[in-house]
Amino acid sequence: MTEFSKSKALMQRGIDFLGCETAILCGAMSWVSERNLVSAISNAGGFGVIACGAMTPDLLDAEITATKTLTDKPFGVNLITMHPNLFELIEVCNKHGVTHIVLAGGIPPKGSVEAIKAFGAKVIVFAPTLALAKKLLRSGGDALVIEGMEAGGHIGPVSTSVLAQEFLPELAEDHVVFVAGGIGRGEAIASYLEMGACGVQLGTRFACASESIAHPNFKKAFFRAKARDAEASVQVDPRLPVIPVRALKNKGTEEFTAKQLEVAQLLNREEVDMGEAQLQIEHYWAGALRRAVIDGDVENGSLMAGQSVGMVKAEEPAAAIITELMQQCEAALSGR
Template identity: 85%
Template sequence: MTAYPKTTALMRRGAEFLGTEYAIMCGAMSWVSERNLVSAISNAGGFGVIACGAMTPDLLDAEIAGTKALTDKPFGVNLITMHPMLFELIEVCGKHGVGHVVLAGGIPPKGSVEAIKSFGAKVVVFAPTLALAKKLLRSGGDALVIEGMEAGGHIGPVSTSVLAQEFLPALSEEHLVFVAGGIGRGEAMAGYLEMGAVGVQLGTRFACAVESIAHENFKKAFFRAGARDAVASVQVDPRLPVIPVRALKNKGTELFTAKQREVAKTLDEGAIEMAEAQLQIEHYWAGALRRAVIDGDIENGSLMAGQSVGMVKEEEPVAQIMDTLMAESEAALSRR
């Protein structure tokens, strides 16, 4: 018997798909979602996801192996669709028998979904519109994550609550839909499950867990922050299709604006192609995030955080966070 029967019943399809006790995924946060946090989440009954980000195939190979040494539970790997070595990264996932690959950052390139399915893995996709969601699910996506603009990191323009109302009635009967963005407590989780979601994804809530390797300065910045401190980046040049990023406002936010101007200037001069320009922006974020997460430079680094950051007040073990979310959800459902 489960301690959380009502929540577990609503999560059943999602948990079966992930192979976990709870259908709670951890969002892939570059530098944060590595072997220690990923294995802790999977060991606590959730579903950890390695953030490949800008890793090379060799680095991903080592990270997957390191994670497998810490857990025998299922976990996934998040791959960025614009990564220049995407197919080599998919091969690494296949070599290790990774069961779930999450494709983020754009429409999966031709052949990528088939390459993942060739070794028996499930494909999880993101979609900002209902039409694209249906297309990706028809094209081989096994599950969908809808992520609202309250989330940390790369975001779309629509709130989680609106996306849930639009997507879930249309998709939830036939497809597996996970909801993400701004979820910090179990009551919100319960609401989306009742609307038809099979599970949820949280990032910010786990970023400062005891098992997170994030620098002490990074965690303290989260503990001090409120929802209004997590702001979206501004697009400087309309020709440069930069996906907005939500992070705590600091000097690093201003540095990114300057970086956009620099890249736009090289575009003007014809020195680089658009694809290279976008890649330069992604590499900037990877470096800025590393400065904050690993080096503890919270002034110049990127403090990617969702608006739920105001609910993160202290370091807690992952297992405790998981139990709190499930207990809050169960209490909410029991009051119905």
Template identity: 75%
Template structure:
């Protein structure tokens, strides 16, 4: 983990997953203050909103933290400028293969760039593009995910990449024993989202947290793609009435495509804004029936509300004990 610690500049190479509406100033600063590495979820924020969020996070911690930006955001360039203005040391590009100009812009600013690699071929392409760190995230994760499990991706990618660049593992990690296993395979650290949702410092609504505490792994299900012409990235969330409503939304957007009313890029953006609104209803308003309760399959390991520092300490102790037991 030392390699990951040196890259992030924190005590433990445990990154907080970027969860829209949840990974904001309070949780991000708490993770960094506890020795981990908090990451702001920019999501659909405007540059002005991100500017405020970074400034407010800096008021709450002097430790390093990062910002996660979505590649399809129409103001990606301005969002990068906002990060550069605040001397954000680490920028994560998510939601698709990063455009070359964005990679160049971030690298030229001096910030360290992290990107998601959903397959070995893309991992090698990102390496050639001079990305600093890869994140391998499997389908067990919450929110937008790919089709392959974390354990399979780790086996496919780590042996070919880990010696050349640092790799973090994400998706379905809920205990320290799993962290230890991925470190032994060559990863330098991990990223967790679901375990931090019920932290005391998380602003998620009490209803949202209760849903997590009551849920089991099998309750975190995938959204279904209705129209094959509409490339919708699957979302993992706790099953509720919202899942059916999303199917209706897809049909509505597909109909607009048929009529030529919108282009494909706009169609994808509409889907993204839909999820952002549905997630806000659940996280902020506490509407866990008509809102989207995005959760990873590790949700079954979330048993109570507790401080971030206790969650990180438990994960580190479990990982250390697992490694010691193996000599």
């Protein structure tokens, strides 16, 4: 009997869509989801996704090139819809024959989905509401990720379990849908597969993988943390288009509140417009995250983490994480 036969049977549409062995995607984590972790996850049968974040087209070009030297398995690229060079980044993906592009951070701008599909790549979208999900899928999205507020990084206001109950009965029969947010064990994967999901996306479980370049201090902070330590940021000014971010509480989360006040004052003085204000906020997060992930400054940097962080106990190879998740999922399905 094929290993993980029950799990893979329920994941089959996701496996076919991604072109990998198991329909487990790695969430795109800026500074973390780079060539080493992405290639390790893809080589282990999952689906790695490069986090482009604030990269320039030249940097993304180099990152994709480097990743392709480490794996011959499929992987994707996550692009932020508000990136000022979005269409140039799409062209870089075209140059490299990237097969899957994840559009995150807002509604894709006009022409972006068409530009991706023009060279045959699949488009994966996020949607916080069922109505928007249907619209994005009608407009060319090939697959959907529903991500609950338990996730790390930028989050919406609704829990994964509620989103799954709302979206899956409506969409799962006709569309490829992945579930994300707060998933730390295979038993949860089994439940979402039984509800109709084609696969899942995890970030926090992979952030401390052996192949992750995250600083030892960053990983130790994850090992110490409990679910309640991963808190969502607060929006201090209703005019600011700030998407809440879930991270481990530290001085950096307090500094973000001060940064919002600073940007709000710039708006008051009409020194920036709303678009520039949002970019300043995003650049803050990119810098704060780098301080934690790369420099190991876990006091002042951003420790973006989902509430599943309490299940991250030790550094493990990506392959071991995927195997454990699949074993737990298979055992849960077999015991039904």
